[in-house]
Amino acid sequence: MSYALKKMTSRARAGLKEAGRLGLDLLYPRRCPMCDRPVRPFGALICPECAGLPVRALGNTCLQCGTIVPWDRAYCSGCQTNRHLFVRGCAAFSYRSMSRSLYRYKYRGRQEYASWYGLEMTGALKERVRRGRFPKPDYILPVPLSRERERKRGYNQAALLAREVAKRLRIPCREDILFRTRDTAVLKTRDFWERQENLKRAFLVYGNDVKLKSIMLIDDIYTTGATMDACAQALLAAGAENVTFLTLAIGEET
Numbered sequence: 001m002s003y004a005l006k007k008m009t010s011r012a013r014a015g016l017k018e019a020g021r022l023g024l025d026l027l028y029p030r031r032c033p034m035c036d037r038p039v040r041p042f043g044a045l046i047c048p049e050c051a052g053l054p055v056r057a058l059g060n061t062c063l064q065c066g067t068i069v070p071w072d073r074a075y076c077s078g079c080q081t082n083r084h085l086f087v088r089g090c091a092a093f094s095y096r097s098m099s100r101s102l103y104r105y106k107y108r109g110r111q112e113y114a115s116w117y118g119l120e121m122t123g124a125l126k127e128r129v130r131r132g133r134f135p136k137p138d139y140i141l142p143v144p145l146s147r148e149r150e151r152k153r154g155y156n157q158a159a160l161l162a163r164e165v166a167k168r169l170r171i172p173c174r175e176d177i178l179f180r181t182r183d184t185a186v187l188k189t190r191d192f193w194e195r196q197e198n199l200k201r202a203f204l205v206y207g208n209d210v211k212l213k214s215i216m217l218i219d220d221i222y223t224t225g226a227t228m229d230a231c232a233q234a235l236l237a238a239g240a241e242n243v244t245f246l247t248l249a250i251g252e253e254t
């Protein structure tokens with residue numbers, strides 16, 4: 001195929017994709033991540049009156065993980081007591097203000113929320129990078145679900161976010177590197193240490209593309225950091241230069 005023809009067909013394909021998305025929005029109006037009503041005006045990602053509702057994780061946040069902390073503290077209690085394997089992390093919102101939205105996103109099939117979530121996560125990250133607090137990633141990796149869990153849910157909520165962020169930052173989203181070998185949620189009944197051990201062995205890295213690369217993990221929520229550390233351990237063992245993370249929501253310490 002000639003170059004001009006190739007360019008034309010790729011443009012036509014992009015046009016079709018765009019038209020398809022618009023058609024989909026007409027048939028199934030995009031819902032607002034905060035109030036869940038169809039978004040007005042048409043084409044917007046969130047209602048203008050809802051955009052100010054979530055609490056942004058700005059201001060004083062833990063220097064390592066990004067948890068919202070009181071003004072006189074540099075680190076959250078978790079980072080003061082645990083040595084984490086990731087170098088930095090940040091989030092867009094406090095979990096409290098997003099919990100209902102996140103529930104619908106994860107368990108009620110509201111995959112369309114990912115567009116607005118991704119936009120806000122990208123904004124939060126850019127702000128940190130601008131302040132010189134965050135290494136710029138070479139690759140973006142979603143925290144993987146086990147195959148079983150992904151099949152049940154129909155999608156990996158972290159992967160949808162990772163694709164949105166990657167598209168906006170023009171950094172490759174790699175879903176062919178990090179895998180989850182076992183479903184750690186089913187192990188809830190076991191004791192703490194056993195669970196940690198199981199989590200450590202739950203992630204596998206394929207290939208050696210991460211060697212000397214700065215890797216940013218993406219997930220919906222950051223809680224204790226155990227999952228991030230387990231992923232980071234696998235990535236660092238495979239030669240990654242450093243591991244950071246970006247999540248939609250994070251806790252708050254008062």
Ligand SMILES: [Zn+2]
Nearest residue numbers: 032035047050
């Ligand atoms: Zn709304």
Ligand SMILES: [Zn+2]
Nearest residue numbers: 062065076079
């Ligand atoms: Zn912290």
